Amino acid sequence: MRHLVVVLGDQLDLDAAGFDGFDAARDAVWMAEVAEESAHVWSSKPRTVMFLAAMRHFALALRAAGRTLHYAPLDDPATHGSLQAQLHADVERLRPTGLVMTAPGDWRVLQSIKGVAQAQGLPLDIREDRHFHCSVREFAAHARGRKVLRMEYFYREMRKRHGVLMQGDEPEGGQWNFDADNREAFGAAGPGAVPPRVVFEPDALTREVIALVEKRFGAHPGRLDGFAWPVTRAQALVALQRFVAERLPLFGRYQDAMWPGEPWLYHAHLAAALNLKLLNPREVVAAAVAAYRVGAAPLAGVEGFVRQILGWREYVRGIYWTRMPGYAELNALDAHQDLPSWYWTGSTEMACLRDAITQTLQHGYAHHIQRLMVTGLYALMLGVQPQQVHAWYLAVYVDAVEWVELPNTLGMSQYADGGLMASKPYVATGKYIQRMSPHCKGCRYDPAQRTGEKACPFTTLYWDFLMRHEAALSDNPRMALQMKNMARLNDAQKQAIRERAAAVRNGEVA
Ligand SMILES: Cc1cc2nc3c(=O)[nH]c(=O)nc-3n(C[C@H](O)[C@H](O)[C@H](O)COP(=O)(O)OP(=O)(O)OC[C@H]3O[C@@H](n4cnc5c(N)ncnc54)[C@H](O)[C@@H]3O)c2cc1C
Ligand code: SF4
The missing domain is CATH 1.10.579.10 (DNA Cyclobutane Dipyrimidine Photolyase, subunit A, domain 3)
Known part of the structure; x- marks a missing residue:
């Protein structure tokens, strides 16, 4: 075998950089479901099902695309408890000449994979994650020399660089920020008829995962009746299209409002699909902007939405990767109370x-x-x-x-x-x-x-x-x-x- 392409649970994109140059005759893909990922924090049952169900569906997509896959399922007694142990074992068995992967999202996971490559004396080719609008290097360049970092300036740079909601050099509508038009509360009568949640009934594969998670992690927090998240790219695209048609028009206006017993309101519910890479942020931004262009959603709300994806989401990633590992230990207010x-x-x-x-x-x-x-x-x-x-x-x-x-x-x-x-x-x-x-x-x-x-x-x-x-x-x-x-x-x-x-x-x- 030439390359073993490592794919993590939040890298479920057939077009990810890790697959560039993939040669089906000589390369193979590696994925693993390991208990550590549900245990290093007390991962809730819905979260674990989200990841495992999406991974198993992605495995089907990989095989359908003709890519050889080595997949370690959680319910196989031979599967090791951690990514590191599983990868060690599989590298010894498969003997690839190198490891390839799209840059992982987590600092901890990056260290684990580097550790395996080093211990095995294997080259590890880590490729820029082009899912994002801004690379870590570009963010570092933005941050360099600034005494304080503010999302607003970063976001304006991103709008200009990617030509999103721009009229030449000027922001669409003559202003960068429409916060003053957004963020109303509901009146006394409440939110009225909120569009129903987009429900994806679990198929047989997801039901299998639900049963497995109940069995393995039954004592973990959260409930699984009513699990209805999109776990494939096709479902995520439906969720995106329904959001744009049904919720985006009122997204900005009620972005900050809350109502008892109404969890969904006018939000997108797309963060999991984005973070697992079932959706690309460019297509999400483009769909929202297109709705504005045809008059189906107001500029204020669309700008507010674009700000979350092109602004906040990219900004926090830049902060994370330029500040880790020390960032995780910070406690500026010296707070020591236990979480209730x-x-x-x-x-x-x-x-x-x-x-x-x-x-x-x-x-x-x-x-x-x-x-x-x-x-x-x-x-x-x-x-x-x-x-x-x-x-x-x-x-x-x-x-x-x-x-x-x-x-x-x-x-x-x-x-x-x-x-x-x-x-x-x-x-x-x-x-x-x-x-x-x-x-x-x-x-x-x-x-x-x-x-x-x-x-x-x-x-x-x-x-x-x-x-x-x-x-x-x-x-x-x-x-x-x-x-x-x-x-x-x-x-x-x-x-x-x-x-x-x-x-x-x-x-x-x-
Ligand atoms: C304490 C805290 C923890 C959070 N943890 C997470 C997390 O683990 N994962 C996560 O994706 N988001 C997190 N967020 C950001 C945000 O709350 C969620 O992205 C959002 O609530 C997800 O719901 P939605 O898809 O309906 O988002 P919407 O409100 O409809 O927003 C649209 C999209 O914008 C992006 N977005 C919005 N706000 C942020 C933000 N502040 N940072 C980054 N992206 C943003 C998300 O991709 C989201 O899907 C956290 C926020 C806070 C305050
Ligand atoms: S604790 Fe009760 S009174 Fe206080 S903010 Fe919450 S709902 Fe209102």
Whole structure:
């Protein structure tokens, strides 16, 4: 054998760079389902099914394309527990003259594969992942010499470089950012008739995986009844087309809104398909822009959507690869509280958190504002150690892969990188949640109260957070107003907040 082409669970693209020059007569593909990938964090059942079902369907596509495949299934007793051990064994058996792969998404996995190549004395050809609009080298060039990094400037560069929503050198519609037109809450009547979720009934192969995951990882979090994610490229294309036709027109407007029992709203639900490479971000961006061009979706919403894919998604990848491995250890706010155990069950009296976590465990999905301004916000203000928060986010979502999850969690949500990702910590009282959703109406707590039996834990923890981090935050001009308001509290008020916050932290309030 000449080359063994290593394909990971998030590299399910027949046209990936790793296949360039593939010679069916001399090369073969290698894939493995190993327990370690579901165990290094306590991977939820929906997430594991998402990966394994998509991998098994991709294996069929590879064979149909005439590519020889060596595939180690999880339910084969001979399969090793880790990628490294499995690859070692297969290299010894197959004796390729070299390993080839598209650059992996995870730093940890890259080290494992390099370790095998080195131990076996084999050349390892790692190819640029052209799935992305921006290479790591290009991102590093963008970052070089800048004192602070801001997504907005990176995003504008990307728009210009790729000619997306541009009129010559000017942004379409004369402005780069339409945030002011986006981000409404639903009125009192609620979201009305939201388009139904696009459901992909599990076929026999996916049902097999569901049974396997129940058997092997039955005690892991999450539920599998109702698993309906796209697990093939054909399904992912249907999901994209349905999103553009049915949800994109209202995507921007309700991007930040929440409604109890409504997990799907106007979001794309495409992150898992993108991250597993069933979809290419260029086709996703092109489909959204085309909808704007024919008048099927407004510019503000389309720009807001393009910003997520061409901006945030590429930006966090650049941060990850230019900052790892040290980034994963950061803890700028010196936070050491344990993650409350109810993050794994949803068993809390806080209505907003209960809704977001229950839905997360049911579907492996929550939209961005639930992740950032409900589960993330609470963990930040409680003072949870960021690495524990990271382990939770990496475990629970079907779209969770470390290169995108880690900067979002440690940087954007937990401010653990001291301001590299976000210019200030995203902190707010329960009143923010009250403004964006009706959760507070059905809650035993009151977002307007910061102390006392009915005090909303978010509101208590907000003031406590500002007091605890006064020294670190008072130099930040973007925090000036919040710090000024905090300074108006008298000593007795501060003491009462501290006492209530201590009760929240001790688990007396949950
Ligand atoms: C704490 C935290 C953890 C997160 N972990 C992940 C993760 O593991 N995997 C993941 O893909 N996204 C993650 N995100 C980003 C974002 O929340 C999800 O991409 C989004 O909610 C997925 O749902 P959707 O496909 O319906 O996205 P939509 O809201 O419809 O957005 C469209 C697409 O834009 C991209 N996108 C949107 N926001 C971001 C962002 N901040 N960073 C990168 N891409 C973005 C995604 O590919 C998404 O599919 C995280 C955000 C936070 C705050
Ligand atoms: S009162 Fe507080 S805990 Fe309850 S739903 Fe509102 S924000 Fe959440």
